[in-house]
Amino acid sequence: MRNRSLRRSSSRGAEATAEDESVPAVRLENVSHEYGSTTGRFRSRSEQAVTALREVSIDVERGEVLGLEGPSGSGKSTILHAVAGLLVPTAGTVSVLGTDLTSLSDRGRTKARRRHVGIVFQRFHLLESLSARANVALPLVQAGLPKSARRERATDLLTDVGLEDRTTHLPGELSGGERQRVAIARALSTDPDILVADEPTGELDTETGASVLELLTNVGRDRAVVVASHDAATLAVADRVVTLRDGAVIEDER
Ligand code: ADP
Numbered sequence: 698m699r700n701r702s703l704r705r706s707s708s709r710g711a712e713a714t715a716e717d718e719s720v721p722a723v724r725l726e727n728v729s730h731e732y733g734s735t736t737g738r739f740r741s742r743s744e745q746a747v748t749a750l751r752e753v754s755i756d757v758e759r760g761e762v763l764g765l766e767g768p769s770g771s772g773k774s775t776i777l778h779a780v781a782g783l784l785v786p787t788a789g790t791v792s793v794l795g796t797d798l799t800s801l802s803d804r805g806r807t808k809a810r811r812r813h814v815g816i817v818f819q820r821f822h823l824l825e826s827l828s829a830r831a832n833v834a835l836p837l838v839q840a841g842l843p844k845s846a847r848r849e850r851a852t853d854l855l856t857d858v859g860l861e862d863r864t865t866h867l868p869g870e871l872s873g874g875e876r877q878r879v880a881i882a883r884a885l886s887t888d889p890d891i892l893v894a895d896e897p898t899g900e901l902d903t904e905t906g907a908s909v910l911e912l913l914t915n916v917g918r919d920r921a922v923v924v925a926s927h928d929a930a931t932l933a934v935a936d937r938v939v940t941l942r943d944g945a946v947i948e949d950e951r
Pocket residue numbers: 732733747748749767768769770771772773774775776
């Protein structure tokens with residue numbers, strides 16, 4: 698097995714909630730969200746509020762790969778952003794390892810995200826001026842790791858995703874599949890408990906997408922993975938699929 702750095706390390710701090718096995722990795726409770734919902738601010742008539750989520754409740758267990766399925770506009774990305782603490786829903790609670798993100802300050806939420814959540818986007822979101830290795834090491838700068846340790850871990854992660862001979866390449870010198878592998882390595886650099894992936898194979902051909910999926914599910918064995926997609930091949934690798942329509946859960950196959 699090459700993916701030794703992709704595995705969750707067991708030597709983490711004994712934080713009460715994070716180590717409590719009975720707490721789901723992710724819990725959304727009656728989450729509703731309206732974009733452009735302004736409280737106390739003037740809103741012109743053209744600035745219509747959009748209801749993106751309607752009372753969504755979903756639990757994701759540790760080690761589970763959850764697929765979020767639904768047509769474009771059904772609310773998949775909004776859920777992932779809420780889980781990552783990039784967005785505070787208008788109503789309801791979003792808990793990560795027992796911590797309610799909606800009750801935290803912006804700073805607290807950012808901290809919780811950096812500590813617990815890795816994010817993979819459809820369009821990779823790599824910094825074009827940085828090498829593959831520097832991209833992977835970036836979250837470790839924020840985590841305060843010294844430079845030599847960052848380089849070592851980034852190199853290990855790139856080796857694990859099969860890119861040991863691409864560490865000094867710039868994103869522009871890599872194929873789409875390689876870029877997504879770099880993005881996955883980066884998302885896993887801080888050893889997050891939860892990985893969210895927003896249409897991670899959307900830009901890739903079928904074969905490349907399949908190898909990226911294999912990687913995602915491989916890392917999901919001991920962490921929670923939430924993957925949004927409308928692609929059948931992606932949903933096929935999930936342990937469980939939740940179907941959304943117009944911001945509401947219409948099916949949860951559990
Ligand atoms: P999906 O990822 O399933 O395509 P989204 O979560 O992106 O769905 O979007 C859900 C709904 O919210 C859609 O109607 C979309 O147009 C709307 N929406 C998404 N992002 C914004 C935004 N930043 N501002 C206003 N409306 C948005």
